[in-house]
Amino acid sequence: MSWKGLGTWWVDELADDPSYDDVITPMLLDMLQPEPGLLYLDLGAGEGRVMRAVEAAGAGVVGLDLNEDLAGRAGASVVADLPQIPFREDSVDGVYALLVLEHVEDHGGVFASAAKVTREGGVFALVINHPYWSSPGSTPIQDEDGEDLWRPGAYFQPGYTDIPIRDQTVRFHHRSMGDLLNAAARAGWSLERLEEHAHHDRTASIDVPRLLACRWRLSREG
Ligand SMILES: C[S@@+](CC[C@H](N)C(=O)[O-])C[C@H]1O[C@@H](n2cnc3c(N)ncnc32)[C@H](O)[C@@H]1O
Secondary structure, eight states, X not given: OOSXXXXXXXXXXXXXXXXXXXXXXXXXXXXXXXXXXXXXXXXXXXXXXXXXXXXXXXXXXXXXXXXXXXXXXXXXXXXXXXXXXXSOTTOEEEEEEESOGXXXXXXXXXXXXXXXXXXXXXXXXXXXXXXXXXXXXXXXXXXXTOOEEEEOOSTTSOEEEEEEETTEEEEEEEOOHHHHHHHHXXXXXXXXXXXXXXXXXXXXXXXXXXXXXXEEEXXXXX
C-alpha cells in the first residue's frame, strides 16, 4: 500500500498529461509566490517537475520523497517518509506540498513537522484534491428525471479510498475542510489565502470543486 514501487508509473502518467502545465503547477506557484534567493522544501516532490518550476523563479529548492527512484530523478531530494522531515529547525523559508497530503495518514503531523523546519514568518503552500471531491462515495449521479447531480459521499467522516495502480494500491485519505484547516492552525499556520478550483466532470454536466489550494504563514506566537 504505497508509492514505493510506482516511480515509473508516475513519470509515465505525467508524460502526456497537460493538466500539470495548464492548471496544477500554476495553482501551486500562485499560492507559493516563490521569492528569488529564498529556500523552499518540496514535500513529496516526485520526480521534481515542480522543483524545476520554483527554481525557474530564482528560488532554491530541496525535495523530499518516499520513493527512492523519484527522489533520484529529482536530483536534490532526500528520501523520507512523511510526516518525518529530517531537516534542521528553521532551515527553510517555506514548504509546499502538491497532491501529496492526501497520501499521508497523519496530516496533522505533516503540519507540525513542517512548522519545525520552517523559519518564523515562512510560508506553507498546499494543493490537494478537494475534500468535497475526495470523500468516499463522492460521485456523479442522475436522478429519475435524468438530471445530473453530485452525491457528496461521507464528507464529515475521516476516511479513505484505495485505488489499484499496476500491482500496488494507492490510498487517498479524506478529511473535511474543517479537519484540514484546524490541523494547520494547531501547528501554528495562519491562513492567508484559500482557492477552490472547479472541475467540469465528464460524466456530469455540473461543476464540482476539484482542487483546493491554501497558503499559510507560520506564526508560532499565535
Ligand atoms: C501524486 S504524486 C505528486 C508528486 C509531486 N508533488 C508532483 O506534483 O509532481 C505523490 C508523491 O508523494 C509521494 N509520497 C506519498 N506518500 C509519501 C510519504 N509518506 N512521504 C513522502 N512522500 C510521499 C509519492 O512518492 C509521490 O512522489
